[in-house]
Amino acid sequence: MTQEDYWAGVERLKARLWRLARLRLDSDADATDILDEAVFRGWQSCGQLRHPEYFDTWLTRILINECSRELRRRGREQPTDQLPETSWEEPDYLPLREAVARLPDKLRWVILLRYFSDYTLEETARALNLPRSTVHARQKKALELLKLDLT
Amino acid sequence: MERKEEYLHMRQEEADRPLPPELNHLEARVRARARQPVRRRPARKLAFTVALCAILVLGTAMTWGLGGFGQLIRLMGQDAEQLSPYYQTIGQSVDCGEYQVTVDGIAFTTRSYTVLYHVTATDGEWDETQAWAHLGFSHIILGPSGSPQTPFESFIAPQSLEENGQNGWGEWLYGEDPGSAYYLLTMSTTRPLEAGSGQTLQLYFNRAVDGVSATDVTPGGTLLSFPVEHVLQEVTIPLNNDGPCQRLSISPVSIVLDTSLNVEEWSEVALEFRPELTLLYSDGTEWVLDDEKQFGADRMSMARDVGDDGLISPKWHLRQAPPDLSGLTAVRLDGVTYQVPPQT
Numbered sequence: 001m002t003q004e005d006y007w008a009g010v011e012r013l014k015a016r017l018w019r020l021a022r023l024r025l026d027s028d029a030d031a032t033d034i035l036d037e038a039v040f041r042g043w044q045s046c047g048q049l050r051h052p053e054y055f056d057t058w059l060t061r062i063l064i065n066e067c068s069r070e071l072r073r074r075g076r077e078q079p080t081d082q083l084p085e086t087s088w089e090e091p092d093y094l095p096l097r098e099a100v101a102r103l104p105d106k107l108r109w110v111i112l113l114r115y116f117s118d119y120t121l122e123e124t125a126r127a128l129n130l131p132r133s134t135v136h137a138r139q140k141k142a143l144e145l146l147k148l149d150l151t
Numbered sequence: 152m153e154r155k156e157e158y159l160h161m162r163q164e165e166a167d168r169p170l171p172p173e174l175n176h177l178e179a180r181v182r183a184r185a186r187q188p189v190r191r192r193p194a195r196k197l198a199f200t201v202a203l204c205a206i207l208v209l210g211t212a213m214t215w216g217l218g219g220f221g222q223l224i225r226l227m228g229q230d231a232e233q234l235s236p237y238y239q240t241i242g243q244s245v246d247c248g249e250y251q252v253t254v255d256g257i258a259f260t261t262r263s264y265t266v267l268y269h270v271t272a273t274d275g276e277w278d279e280t281q282a283w284a285h286l287g288f289s290h291i292i293l294g295p296s297g298s299p300q301t302p303f304e305s306f307i308a309p310q311s312l313e314e315n316g317q318n319g320w321g322e323w324l325y326g327e328d329p330g331s332a333y334y335l336l337t338m339s340t341t342r343p344l345e346a347g348s349g350q351t352l353q354l355y356f357n358r359a360v361d362g363v364s365a366t367d368v369t370p371g372g373t374l375l376s377f378p379v380e381h382v383l384q385e386v387t388i389p390l391n392n393d394g395p396c397q398r399l400s401i402s403p404v405s406i407v408l409d410t411s412l413n414v415e416e417w418s419e420v421a422l423e424f425r426p427e428l429t430l431l432y433s434d435g436t437e438w439v440l441d442d443e444k445q446f447g448a449d450r451m452s453m454a455r456d457v458g459d460d461g462l463i464s465p466k467w468h469l470r471q472a473p474p475d476l477s478g479l480t481a482v483r484l485d486g487v488t489y490q491v492p493p494q495t
Contacts, residue, residue, distance in 0.1 A: 007178055014177055015170055023165060032173050040181045096157040115158070116165055148154050 001055070006046045009055045010039055017063050020117045024067045024108070026101070034070055038063040057126035060119075064109060064127065071105075099146050107142035110135055115150065235469045237383055237403040238267060245356045245373045246273075252356060255333075257377055259344050260402040261385040264352055265337040265468070335468055337405070350379040386476045388489050399482060399489075401430065403472035406440065408465050430473050431481040431488070444471045 014035065021031035021038075042059050049058055094102065100111055109128060113119040121139075125132045143150060173180075238256030245252045256267045344350060354375045385402040398409040408426065428440040445467045473479075481490050 010178065014174055018170060018174060019165060019168065022168065028171055032171050035174075036177065036180060036184075039177060040184055043181060043185065096154065096161055100161075116162060146154070148158055150155065150158070 001046050001049050001052045023112050034066045038066045057123050060127040107138050110138045111142045235404045235472045247356055258404040259379050260383045261343050263339045267335055269333040344379050344382050346382045352377040384476050386479055388491050406467045427485050429483040430479055432478045433480045438473045
């Protein structure tokens with residue numbers, strides 16, 4: 001992939017990626033920083049991308065990795081007095097935003113990609129590097145937990 | 152509001168969220184960063200230089216006066232963050248694309264295992280956040296596995312560690328060395344470990360796809376297998392008191408304090424325990440768990456990803472093993488003495 005192609009792809013995708021990071025990290029500034037980091041790392045390794053047609057899901061996967069790093073860093077630095085007292089309740093009693101935020105990470109990424117970022121099942125599977133069947137199962141489980149019927 | 156309406160409303164809210172103006176300059180910012188030299192830590196370089204000079208000066212002095220470098224190494228070993236020598240040396244590496252993971256050592260005790268490994272950036276570049284990406288690389292299973300191509304049925308099972316009779320957490324150990332970060336991955340096992348029982352510890356490392364590591368378990372990675380061949384002696388002492396501390400387990404590599412402190416599933420907790428612990432031996436000698444004998448003495452003990460039972464068990468990794476545990480008769484924990492019962 002050429003540099004021109006890379007930056008053209010970033011330009012096309014950056015708003016979508018920023019919104020995805022914003023949804024996961026719940027912070028404008030962190031989403032911007034993480035997008036910077038993901039685009040930087042993508043640029044460093046875009047020569048290794050063997051299938052340019054998968055650019056979107058490839059860069060999404062880098063962004064997801066960067067979000068995970070940020071969340072681990074936050075977990076490490078979170079002071080004791082700011083830790084939540086409880087974090088998992090019956091999600092159908094919660095407002096949807098809060099219920100999504102309390103989904104286990106594996107399920108949450110599927111929901112964010114599928115229903116808030118308009119990735120197809122195939123694209124979600126590629127971005128998460130999972131079999132389609134696994135994504136489908138997680139999607140079903142997450143929607144059940146959220147009591148959300150989108151069929 | 153109906154759930155579906157709520158979803159559509161939230162979706163619209165997100166779609167309407169204004170983009171930050173910084174996004175307009177994303178390319179320029181990233182290109183500028185790429186022109187900067189790789190981040191290094193001058194303070195560490197300075198510390199390394201000072202340490203090297205000190206070694207040369209001290210070493211020369213000791214060669215003359217105290218019997219050479221052997222003593223120097225022993226002296227440095229007291230202060231260096233070295234593990235208890237009871238770890239089995241492994242030294243196996245796995246190429247994970249951007250990074251190389253090397254398993255340095257493993258220690259099995261009756262109720263737990265601990266893996267020391269370090270992660271090195273293959274391109275030599277390093278920053279503070281990189282290391283945290285790798286805890287997700289390893290997936291662990293005790294017991295028989297499938298073929299190397301599909302070691303885990305459906306590639307979901309290893310995520311449910313409790314199904315494999317274990318739970319635990321990874322821990323950042325040293326912080327960074329130049330180019331590497333060291334970790335301890337420690338797991339408690341509900342099924343006792345027994346040498347020669349056929350139990351095997353399997354570490355699975357995801358493959359990198361297009362140079363990017365996976366965030367989840369994927370086929371085609373690398374599986375390392377370590378048979379449980381040597382299990383270290385572990386003494387368990389029930390603490391019959393009204394407090395949260397319920398049981399103490401002592402081995403040559405770690406001390407674990409099981410508590411009755413319960414937490415909600417999926418929640419994160421941080422606890423600070425700084426117990427005063429002394430081991431009392433039949434010959435009258437005592438061994439005190441002081442800061443020099445444990446890792447991370449200057450930081451908070453943190454228990455995260457609490458196990459299926461919801462209980463927290465802080466663990467101290469030892470830099471110096473206590474004397475032979477067969478002579479241990481009692482422990483003194485925060486001023487209270489507990490006798491060691493016969494071990495089964």
